[in-house]
Amino acid sequence: MMKKRLFKDKVLNGLTFFTSGISVLVLFAIFFFIFQKGYSTLSLDMLSNNYWSVNYNLAIPESSQSVYTYPSIESGESFSSKYGIAFKDDFSPDKKALIVVSYVDPASPFKLLTDLSAGPNQGQVIPIQLGMNIEKIVYTNTLGVDRSAGVIFKQNASELVNILDTQATKLLSTYTQTEGGGIKGSLIATLYLILISLAIAMPLGIFSAIYLTEYAAKNKTSAFIRSSIELLTGVPSIIYGLMGMVVLYPITTLFKVSGPSVLLGGLTLSIILLPTIIRTTEEALKVVPEHFRSASLSLGANYSQTIFKVVLPSAVPGILTGILLSVGRVIGESAALIYTMGTFVNDSPSVTRGGTSLAVQIWSIMSGEQPNFALASAISIIILGIVLFINISIKLLARRFAKTW
Amino acid sequence: MKNIFEIKHLTLHYGNLLALKDVNLTIKEHSVTAFIGPSGCGKSTLLRCLNRMNDLIPECKIEGQIIIDEQDIQNDKISVVDLRTKVGMVFQKPNPFPMSIYENVAYGLRCQGIKDKKALDEAVETSLKKAALWNEVQDRLKENAYKLSGGQQQRLCIARAIAMEPEVILMDEPTSALDPIATAKIEELINDLKKEYTIIIVTHSMQQAARISDDTAFFLLGEVIEFNPTKQLFHVPQDKRTEDYITGRFG
Numbered sequence: 001m002m003k004k005r006l007f008k009d010k011v012l013n014g015l016t017f018f019t020s021g022i023s024v025l026v027l028f029a030i031f032f033f034i035f036q037k038g039y040s041t042l043s044l045d046m047l048s049n050n051y052w053s054v055n056y057n058l059a060i061p062e063s064s065q066s067v068y069t070y071p072s073i074e075s076g077e078s079f080s081s082k083y084g085i086a087f088k089d090d091f092s093p094d095k096k097a098l099i100v101v102s103y104v105d106p107a108s109p110f111k112l113l114t115d116l117s118a119g120p121n122q123g124q125v126i127p128i129q130l131g132m133n134i135e136k137i138v139y140t141n142t143l144g145v146d147r148s149a150g151v152i153f154k155q156n157a158s159e160l161v162n163i164l165d166t167q168a169t170k171l172l173s174t175y176t177q178t179e180g181g182g183i184k185g186s187l188i189a190t191l192y193l194i195l196i197s198l199a200i201a202m203p204l205g206i207f208s209a210i211y212l213t214e215y216a217a218k219n220k221t222s223a224f225i226r227s228s229i230e231l232l233t234g235v236p237s238i239i240y241g242l243m244g245m246v247v248l249y250p251i252t253t254l255f256k257v258s259g260p261s262v263l264l265g266g267l268t269l270s271i272i273l274l275p276t277i278i279r280t281t282e283e284a285l286k287v288v289p290e291h292f293r294s295a296s297l298s299l300g301a302n303y304s305q306t307i308f309k310v311v312l313p314s315a316v317p318g319i320l321t322g323i324l325l326s327v328g329r330v331i332g333e334s335a336a337l338i339y340t341m342g343t344f345v346n347d348s349p350s351v352t353r354g355g356t357s358l359a360v361q362i363w364s365i366m367s368g369e370q371p372n373f374a375l376a377s378a379i380s381i382i383i384l385g386i387v388l389f390i391n392i393s394i395k396l397l398a399r400r401f402a403k404t405w
Numbered sequence: 406m407k408n409i410f411e412i413k414h415l416t417l418h419y420g421n422l423l424a425l426k427d428v429n430l431t432i433k434e435h436s437v438t439a440f441i442g443p444s445g446c447g448k449s450t451l452l453r454c455l456n457r458m459n460d461l462i463p464e465c466k467i468e469g470q471i472i473i474d475e476q477d478i479q480n481d482k483i484s485v486v487d488l489r490t491k492v493g494m495v496f497q498k499p500n501p502f503p504m505s506i507y508e509n510v511a512y513g514l515r516c517q518g519i520k521d522k523k524a525l526d527e528a529v530e531t532s533l534k535k536a537a538l539w540n541e542v543q544d545r546l547k548e549n550a551y552k553l554s555g556g557q558q559q560r561l562c563i564a565r566a567i568a569m570e571p572e573v574i575l576m577d578e579p580t581s582a583l584d585p586i587a588t589a590k591i592e593e594l595i596n597d598l599k600k601e602y603t604i605i606i607v608t609h610s611m612q613q614a615a616r617i618s619d620d621t622a623f624f625l626l627g628e629v630i631e632f633n634p635t636k637q638l639f640h641v642p643q644d645k646r647t648e649d650y651i652t653g654r655f656g
Contacts, residue, residue, distance in 0.1 A: 299513035
């Protein structure tokens, strides 16, 4: 009998240990997986680059100098002394070979490229930028025949330079592409989203929390308001997205905005944030000691002065926690934004136009014809990093403002 | 001496609980009046009536009159804010606001709408001097009040009340959270302050009441058993219950 019980205890204890171990394991698995897939793509360039690459067909003028020198050639770089430009081999996130411009002499003809494609920009000077990919270069060879060289002929950087320096007598045109796969647009759009949603949700949330804790009588009406707010927390965000599209869209049209926009996304998010901000502010106000209120009132302050000069400032750390939590929510939100902001990755987003937040860019990348898993994982690392930073800030904030009274 | 407060037939209920029963007291100007009695006898409740701090308690019902400057303070014509600038209060636990020393003292004046920097500076300085705190804090006025010691915090709270230039200062066991040295300083301060203000103090310590007060009221179960000059009350108590209490037979 005794032995049986001991065995049963051990099984139960083991079970609790095992199950709590699972969650830790899952957490680490997520981190490991994301880092393994995304780490090689993660770079500072990614933060500042556009997502969409732009193609150019550009004419190359006559070279003004016959010999160029490169101050210091790095390993892996090939320098064309005849044209003053250096190339490097590289790979795109989807593992295609690239020839990337790594150095341009200020006097190089590549600084004076002009647009060949028909249109309003024809003839405009478009100097080559570091990081651009050279698809092909058209040249006239020693026999007077026009030929092409470049990555589309499976040549690498040193082979291209060799052709330029030995076979080409004249360069005619080049087909180049700017580097893509960046998240600059989504970063900016996410920032706009945070600003817009907080600008609306913060005053609304803080003032309603003040009403609920300080002014509202404890009756059925205030209980109803409070439970309605709690209910808001449980509404799935996709429903907020639908609501935003239907109910808030007319508001954005007042600002002459049509279609999905960052503004509409921000408005929708501000409603999602409201319950969080109200709840955390309420909690923060409740823990302000009663004796601050009595002291203030005994000094002849009226009730509003007491609330806004003493109680609210004392609650600031708690309120800040709520705001940080909200920022985390904005960064992680995706479902509600798909309807309201669209899924098209916009490299130069503005408040009145559509765009994607970081989270939606992941969705957008992965739902295309060629899912770019590496970039999606890299964005995930960034999101996880920001969320981790916010969580640590909240912990530090709580410790920094540990109650002195 | 002039009477500042006249309390007539004051009865107070918290819901169904009778907290004060037919209290009649007159409080003299520029004197220290002590309220003593065992816990729960109603002495703090009466003190809180004097500047209407009981307004915050929803179930509290008051009958009778409290007259200051020939007006009943329960009267709706008197504004609570005016009353509280006239009747200041110092609490049991030092409770400065989590702001600088300067802002703590200037708080009440700012709430009255005084913005003039010079007037505020002056008021802060005189109040801190009257509260015997100026010498200790004059070069750290911008520091957070919570950096002060407990005794200094309590004197800051007194300075904060003085800044409003009240007629009466109510003190609800102001030294119960302090050590003996800080207590002695506060008692000394009370002795100085009574030249300008009327002080009503609730205390648990009979020795304190005997040391600092001019008149003493002894409370028991919501009733004033005896109200007499302090010397008389402690040496020749009129009531058997008073004698029992001050000789330590209960309480």
